[in-house]
Amino acid sequence: MTNLAISLLIGVLTGAGVYLVLRAQTFPVVLGLTLMSYGVNLFLFTMGRLHTAAPAVVGATGQSADALPQALVLTAIVIAFAMTAFVIVLALKARAALGNDHVDGTHIAQANRVIDRHEEPRA
Amino acid sequence: MTAHLISLLVLLPIALAAILTMTGQRAPTLSRRLSLGGAAVLLLVSVGLLLGGHGDTPRVIELGSWAAPFGIVWVFDRLSGLMVVLTSIVALLSLIYAIRRDEDSAGPHFHALFQAQLFGLNGAFLTGDLFNLFVFFEVLLLASYGLLLHGNGRKRTRAGFHYVVVNLIGSTLFLFAVGALYGTVGSLNLADITLKLPEVAPDAVPIVTTAIFLLFTVFLIKGAAFPLYLWLPGAYGYASIPVAALFAIMTKVGLYSVLRVDSVMLSGNTIGGLVDTTALIAPWLLWLGLITLLLAALGVVAARFLRRQVAYLIIASVGTILIALGLVTGPEREMAISGALFYWIHTTVLSAGFFLLAGLMMRHRPQAGDEIEAAPPMPHAILVGSLFFAYAIAMAGLPPLTGFFGKVIILSAALDHPLLAPIFAVVLVSGLIMVIALARAGSRLFYQSLATPGHPADRAADAKGPMPGLAMATLPLGLAALMVVGAQPLSSWLDQTAGQIAQPAGYLDAVMPHGVLQPETAPGKFGQDVDGGHH
Numbered sequence: 001m002t003n004l005a006i007s008l009l010i011g012v013l014t015g016a017g018v019y020l021v022l023r024a025q026t027f028p029v030v031l032g033l034t035l036m037s038y039g040v041n042l043f044l045f046t047m048g049r050l051h052t053a054a055p056a057v058v059g060a061t062g063q064s065a066d067a068l069p070q071a072l073v074l075t076a077i078v079i080a081f082a083m084t085a086f087v088i089v090l091a092l093k094a095r096a097a098l099g100n101d102h103v104d105g106t107h108i109a110q111a112n113r114v115i116d117r118h119e120e121p122r123a
Numbered sequence: 124m125t126a127h128l129i130s131l132l133v134l135l136p137i138a139l140a141a142i143l144t145m146t147g148q149r150a151p152t153l154s155r156r157l158s159l160g161g162a163a164v165l166l167l168v169s170v171g172l173l174l175g176g177h178g179d180t181p182r183v184i185e186l187g188s189w190a191a192p193f194g195i196v197w198v199f200d201r202l203s204g205l206m207v208v209l210t211s212i213v214a215l216l217s218l219i220y221a222i223r224r225d226e227d228s229a230g231p232h233f234h235a236l237f238q239a240q241l242f243g244l245n246g247a248f249l250t251g252d253l254f255n256l257f258v259f260f261e262v263l264l265l266a267s268y269g270l271l272l273h274g275n276g277r278k279r280t281r282a283g284f285h286y287v288v289v290n291l292i293g294s295t296l297f298l299f300a301v302g303a304l305y306g307t308v309g310s311l312n313l314a315d316i317t318l319k320l321p322e323v324a325p326d327a328v329p330i331v332t333t334a335i336f337l338l339f340t341v342f343l344i345k346g347a348a349f350p351l352y353l354w355l356p357g358a359y360g361y362a363s364i365p366v367a368a369l370f371a372i373m374t375k376v377g378l379y380s381v382l383r384v385d386s387v388m389l390s391g392n393t394i395g396g397l398v399d400t401t402a403l404i405a406p407w408l409l410w411l412g413l414i415t416l417l418l419a420a421l422g423v424v425a426a427r428f429l430r431r432q433v434a435y436l437i438i439a440s441v442g443t444i445l446i447a448l449g450l451v452t453g454p455e456r457e458m459a460i461s462g463a464l465f466y467w468i469h470t471t472v473l474s475a476g477f478f479l480l481a482g483l484m485m486r487h488r489p490q491a492g493d494e495i496e497a498a499p500p501m502p503h504a505i506l507v508g509s510l511f512f513a514y515a516i517a518m519a520g521l522p523p524l525t526g527f528f529g530k531v532i533i534l535s536a537a538l539d540h541p542l543l544a545p546i547f548a549v550v551l552v553s554g555l556i557m558v559i560a561l562a563r564a565g566s567r568l569f570y571q572s573l574a575t576p577g578h579p580a581d582r583a584a585d586a587k588g589p590m591p592g593l594a595m596a597t598l599p600l601g602l603a604a605l606m607v608v609g610a611q612p613l614s615s616w617l618d619q620t621a622g623q624i625a626q627p628a629g630y631l632d633a634v635m636p637h638g639v640l641q642p643e644t645a646p647g648k649f650g651q652d653v654d655g656g657h658h
Contacts, residue, residue: 021288021292026284029288033288033291033292033295036292036295037295039295040295040298040299040302041298043298043299043302044298044301044302046306047302047303047305047306048306049306068305068311069302069305072254072301072302072305075254075258076298079258079261079294082265083261083265083291083294086265086268086287087284087287087288087291090268090272090280090283090284090287091284093272093280094280094281094283094284097275097277097280097281098277098280098281103284103285103288104281105277105281
């Protein structure tokens with residue numbers, strides 16, 4: 001039962017992430033990347049198999065959990081966190097530079113006009 | 124001592140990156156010297172290690188003295204040594220260019236990011252552990268995101284966003300692959316996985332196969348193979364010039380991982396005794412290489428800016444190397460790898476140099492930049508034009524320069540292959556297309572330019588001042604000429620290297636001298652309860 005719930009959760013998170021990454025605006029794309037990283041972190045965690053009340057210390061009790069996936073998932077969480085921070089800043093920068101939040105920066109002609117108007121007095 | 128020198132290849136750049144973060148803004152001259160000195164030391168140490176024969180048998184460094192598979196290992200053999208040498212050469216070229224043309228001061232922390240990039244690259248080339256490879260991939264990618272956006276610009280920001288998103292998705296896939304491999308095989312050490320693959324339980328075989336395909340998908344995203352290369356022309360075409368030159372090594376990280384994992388883990392191995400892995404990936408590599416090469420040649424024709432044209436030439440070289448790596452199941456296995464490595468050295472050094480040349484043209488043609496259009500002549504037009512001509516010949520693979528020899532070795536390795544006809548057709552036709560495209564670009568850029576009467580005030584050609592960075596755009600051609608002159612010793616060295624790659628037993632013995640640990644001491648095979656940290 002727990003196995004089924006966890007695998008459904010991983011599937012839903014990843015599926016929603018993939019859907020959002022395919023959107024045309026930068027904000028949903030960032031959200032999608034975040035959901036995908038949640039999905040993969042859970043996946044990594046379950047790769048040590050699911051245990052309850054089993055410490056990650058060999059010999060402490062009859063059954064012990066695998067400590068390595070826990071270490072892996074910590075590393076992956078830190079990296080995903082840093083990447084999310086970076087991609088949010090980049091998306092904001094792209095929004096400011098291109099004048100719209102489309103992933104391709106389309107309406108670029110219009111964006112150029114906006115930027116030219118803003119930059120002209122300074123030039 | 125040797126172990127310390129090998130560790131220095133990874134630890135020096137990260138130490139310098141930390142120092143440069145602090146000195147970058149306050150002491151620009153000191154930062155430049157530190158950064159240059161660091162890259163020079165990397166080159167000297169890596170060349171010294173290779174010439175001293177330290178890579179002839181794989182040299183294993185156990186971090187914290189934890190033996191494999193319990194700890195992370197770094198492995199220095201000829202292939203990883205060669206990659207580190209190439210990285211250092213390209214890094215030195217683009218660093219000197221950046222400093223000579225003052226491009227490093229266009230934004231803060233250029234040198235710190237540059238050294239962090241070298242840390243990630245060298246680590247990825249040396250590590251013998253899949254999760255450690257993931258971490259080094261992230262390091263080099265995060266540094267490359269910063270470098271790509273160095274110097275701002277709207278198009279650069281847009282291309283940067285695409286590059287970052289594609290690579291983040293790639294990283295997620297990498298984690299899925301690594302996780303699935305750990306959950307089924309029970310190890311992350313490359314050599315340990317190799318030894319354990321035949322013992323995988325039958326019900327886990329499909330999962331392992333899927334994980335292996337996912338892993339190679341990730342490598343091919345980094346390596347820019349069809350259909351996952353579309354991020355490259357934008358990212359490389361809009362990056363600042365020294366960064367684009369350094370990125371010449373970036374696609375090679377993906378290709379290196381393909382070669383390393385395929386040769387160690389898959390060749391001559393089986394998954395649970397059910398799936399033969401020798402030819403699991405190679406046919407895909409061959410076909411993807413053929414398609415990549417053909418489409419990249421069309422991209423070279425279609426490119427309107429010289430930098431994009433060079434970016435497509437890089438993709439074409441990825442295609443050529445993939446074809447060679449796809450031949451490794453054939454009878455001429457070692458020859459194919461040796462040819463791939465020869466072409467590999469050639470294309471990495473020369474495409475970096477070609478980017479630097481494009482950068483010079485961009486700066487010294489005030490009206491047109493690097494757009495392939497007629498414009499008033501630039502200063503030193505004859506010299507720059509001759510360099511362009513030499514680069515075009517080398518990159519398109521015409522004699523007498525290195526691209527030709529690389530292709531000859533690869534094609535002669537394909538002579539007995541069942542797909543001989545399509546391989547020859549694609550390699551030769553795409554070579555012809557690239558020759559035509561480069562000839563057209565050259566005549567637009569140089570011959571038509573001479574005929575265009577520019578406004579006297581715009582006559583950049585009259586200003587015959589020095590052109591900083593020209594030496595760095597020339598030096599790669601000198602290296603290519605050296606490769607031609609020294610082709611015999613170089614290719615016999617590469618033949619031995621290919622022999623080392625084709626015989627993974629040496630690698631496995633070095634990392635796991637006692638073979639797989641017995642189940643009493645290493646529990647956790649698929650289907651059993653995992654009850655201990657066994658990595």
